[in-house]
Amino acid sequence: MREGLYFFVGLILTALFIPWVQKVSLRMGYVDSPEGDTLKVHSVSIPHSGGIVIFSVLGLLLAFLSVFGDVAGVEALGLLLGGSMALALGIWDDLKSTPLVIRLGIQAMAGVALLLFGHRIEAAPFISLPLTLFYVVGAINAVNMEDGLDGLAGGMAALSLLGFAFLSLKIGQPVGLIISLMLSGVLIGFLFYNFSPSSIFMGDSGSYFLGFILAYLAVSLTSLSHWLIFVAPILIIGMPVLDAGYAILRRIKKGVSPFAGDRSHFYDQLIQKGLSVRQTVLICWGFQALIVGLGIAIYPIAL
Secondary structure, three states: OHHHHHHHHHHHHHHHHHHHHHHHHHHHOOEEOOOOOOOOOOOOOEEOOHHHHHHHHHHHHHHHHHHOOOOOHHHHHHHHHHHHHHHHHHHHHHHOOOOHHHHHHHHHHHHHHHHHOOOOOEOOHHHHHHHHHHHHHHHHHHHHHOOOOOOHHHHHHHHHHHHHHHHHHHHOOHHHHHHHHHHHHHHHHHHHHHOOOOOOOOHHHHHHHHHHHHHHHHHHHOEOOOHHHHHHHHHHHOHHHHHHHHHHHHHHHHOOOOOOOOOOOHHHHHHHOOOOHHHHHHHHHHHHHHHHHHHHHHOOOOO
16 A cells, blocks of 8 residues: 555655754754753753654655645645744744743634645534634643653554554545555654663654644534544544543643643652653553544544
8 A cells, every 4th residue: 555655655765864964953052951841851961853753754744745635735735834834933932931821812713724724624614613623722832731751642643643544544535544644654663762761752843733623623624413433533632532532631630721731640640650751752642542443443433
């Protein structure tokens, strides 16, 4: 199957590009320093340019496929436009701290890019338009919240992408299949360097971009015509949604901002119980695989 080739091309290109990007990042000082931040778990400065690699490889492959007709140019343009907004915001957040209102506004603008190119949840416009924007903003922040341990967010996103690839194959959605397989290959190539002990982080640029792509895939598979078609794509995004939802409720109950960082996520609690980073990440990947599998299993193909 030609789509499988895209998976391996994405994996190989990413694995080849990362060492060069690491060197450039260190030379330019584009690194994540743990100094003065109690939420950091690493002890030395590490490049956080993985998101740039992830976006660049996927963008290169999308441009190639749009030229040769496997992905419509308009579809690729919409993804790259919205994805570049998410990426640029993430790069700025890696360097500075964007005010919350501006951050959410730019994330919503990335969602508007999807809407402008015809991507929205299948429902009446007065429901689908705001709900699509909510999916984009929600997924971006959910994936970002899971980017707290080496390999955690990348592995979870890869499992979600494989789930979306399998579902796209089942229902005959070739573009979703291609994009899911390409990006999952890119992420597995990235995880060679990001799994504990990590030598590169994806940064906010990577987590924002991945959240945007996962939102696009969920939107393309979501309809309000049946409750299972609504729930299943959310489950395929998986633990990031569940953990983020619980974190927001927990913070509101404490009277703090839902977007205030803390060390009370599910993975933090496992670390606090004495598990290593690798053990914690593998356990979270296991739960993610189960939730993704459940999402695939309940999606009603005949409806």
